[in-house]
Amino acid sequence: MATFWRAFPCSKAELDLGLTLACGQSFRWAKIQGALTGVLAGRVWRLSQTDTHILYQVIGHVDNQPLPSRPGRKKQKRKSNTPIESNNGIVEKKIKSDEKAATKEQPKMMTQAMTSNTKVTKIKTEDGEEITLKTEDGLAEENIEVSILRDYFQLDVKLTDLYEQWCKDDPHFKQVSPNFTGIRMLRQDPVENLFSFICSSNNHISRISGMVERLCEAYSAQLCEVCGVTYYAFPTVSALAGKGVEERLRKLGFGYRARYISETAQYIMKQGGESWLYNLRTLPYEEAKAELIKLSGVGAKVADCVCLMSMDKTGAIPVDTHVWQIVNRDYKHKLGTTKTLTDKTYKEIGDFFRQLWGPYAGWAHSVLFAADLRKFQELKSSPEKKGDIKKSMKKKKSR
DNA sequence: TGGTAACCTTC
DNA sequence: AAGGTTACC
Numbered sequence: 001m002a003t004f005w006r007a008f009p010c011s012k013a014e015l016d017l018g019l020t021l022a023c024g025q026s027f028r029w030a031k032i033q034g035a036l037t038g039v040l041a042g043r044v045w046r047l048s049q050t051d052t053h054i055l056y057q058v059i060g061h062v063d064n065q066p067l068p069s070r071p072g073r074k075k076q077k078r079k080s081n082t083p084i085e086s087n088n089g090i091v092e093k094k095i096k097s098d099e100k101a102a103t104k105e106q107p108k109m110m111t112q113a114m115t116s117n118t119k120v121t122k123i124k125t126e127d128g129e130e131i132t133l134k135t136e137d138g139l140a141e142e143n144i145e146v147s148i149l150r151d152y153f154q155l156d157v158k159l160t161d162l163y164e165q166w167c168k169d170d171p172h173f174k175q176v177s178p179n180f181t182g183i184r185m186l187r188q189d190p191v192e193n194l195f196s197f198i199c200s201s202n203n204h205i206s207r208i209s210g211m212v213e214r215l216c217e218a219y220s221a222q223l224c225e226v227c228g229v230t231y232y233a234f235p236t237v238s239a240l241a242g243k244g245v246e247e248r249l250r251k252l253g254f255g256y257r258a259r260y261i262s263e264t265a266q267y268i269m270k271q272g273g274e275s276w277l278y279n280l281r282t283l284p285y286e287e288a289k290a291e292l293i294k295l296s297g298v299g300a301k302v303a304d305c306v307c308l309m310s311m312d313k314t315g316a317i318p319v320d321t322h323v324w325q326i327v328n329r330d331y332k333h334k335l336g337t338t339k340t341l342t343d344k345t346y347k348e349i350g351d352f353f354r355q356l357w358g359p360y361a362g363w364a365h366s367v368l369f370a371a372d373l374r375k376f377q378e379l380k381s382s383p384e385k386k387g388d389i390k391k392s393m394k395k396k397k398s399r
Numbered sequence: 400t401g402g403t404a405a406c407c408t409t410c
Numbered sequence: 411a412a413g414g415t416t417a418c419c
Binding site for chain 1: 411412413414415416
Binding site for chain 2: 201202203204206207210250253254255256257258339340342343344
């Protein structure tokens with residue numbers, strides 16, 4: 001059976017996998033043998049892309065994972081002249097790796113072939129309803145896989161239209177964004193998103209990634225093993241609410257965040273478990289944020305991260321020291337510079353950007369955020385204007 | 400409200 | 411310091 005990738009159409013301007021999966025929204029995607037590899041919806045994926053298609057392989061999965069349903073998901077208004085792509089896998093097509101030049105560089109991997117026998121798949125929705133799928137040739141599974149990816153990458157949101165509008169509304173966005181196209185907000189699982197960002201406080205991406213992996217290893221079931229690498233699901237809240245979790249996490253190097261994780265897991269269980277957390281998706285932004293801030297280790301910034309990245313609150317703006325720097329460097333003329341980041345200025349900054357960028361302000365923020373990451377600096381095509389360099393040198397000297 | 404320090408570990 | 415939260419003045 002030939003190793004093959006499945007594919008569906010998607011331009012790099014709509015989704016840049018490399019940027020989107022490495023800009024600090026999520027911490028579990030890693031580039032392995034040329035493909036972005038990670039766990040999503042109970043499956044282990046390899047992702048890659050060409051100029052015109054997203055390519056994917058599922059290299060392992062379990063059957064009893066909840067299917068991401070999306071109650072109350074608001075669809076973005078689209079311009080009437082924008083063609084609507086079919087979003088249920090109708091347009092996808094198989095591309096054999098030896099037929100597509102762009103995949104030639106991908107090393108060969110053992111891939112689970114779809115069985116040609118009749119297959120029975122049991123799926124649980126978030127509401128606990130169990131659905132049984134019988135498929136003749138794996139086609140239904142294939143449709144499910146595309147649905148999972150389309151949901152995770154929120155491909156019904158037309159990113160290029162948003163960029164166009166942000167460029168019109170904000171000269172600085174217009175200047176920065178051309179080298180950083182295709183950066184979109186993921187629609188993450190709230191549990192993984194919340195606990196990952198509790199780990200993020202006073203911390204950097206590489207260490208957060210390590211901590212999250214150790215959390216999965218210690219507290220979740222093994223999903224599968226592929227090419228000697230073991231993949232884990234993200235732990236359930238229940239598992240993190242157990243006895244001795246804080247002590248164990250401290251030994252695993254979580255520092256003071258060990259207590260935050262333990263306390264937050266226990267609090268969520270007291271509220272009724274994961275369904276309570278999922279239900280925050282149905283609340284308005286301010287209310288969902290207020291609930292999240294009650295959790296141990298969750299302040300305004302982490303709450304906004306969760307609102308934006310897993311609660312469908314497209315206008316949430318997490319203001320961290322990084323955004324704080326961007327504001328004071330690139331928007332100070334519009335926003336009066338202040339010394340410290342108080343609750344008041346935090347809110348002012350969010351309101352300012354929401355007014356500037358509109359309802360998807362949080363998405364726009366992530367573009368400028370990524371453009372400021374050190375690891376992406378090489379992507380800036382032309383070096384900084386000389387004037388800017390001189391200015392920044394001057395600043396440093398005057399300190 | 401604004402300001403400051405402690406909190407864990409590591410690149 | 412590093413992409414913060416909490417406690418206390």
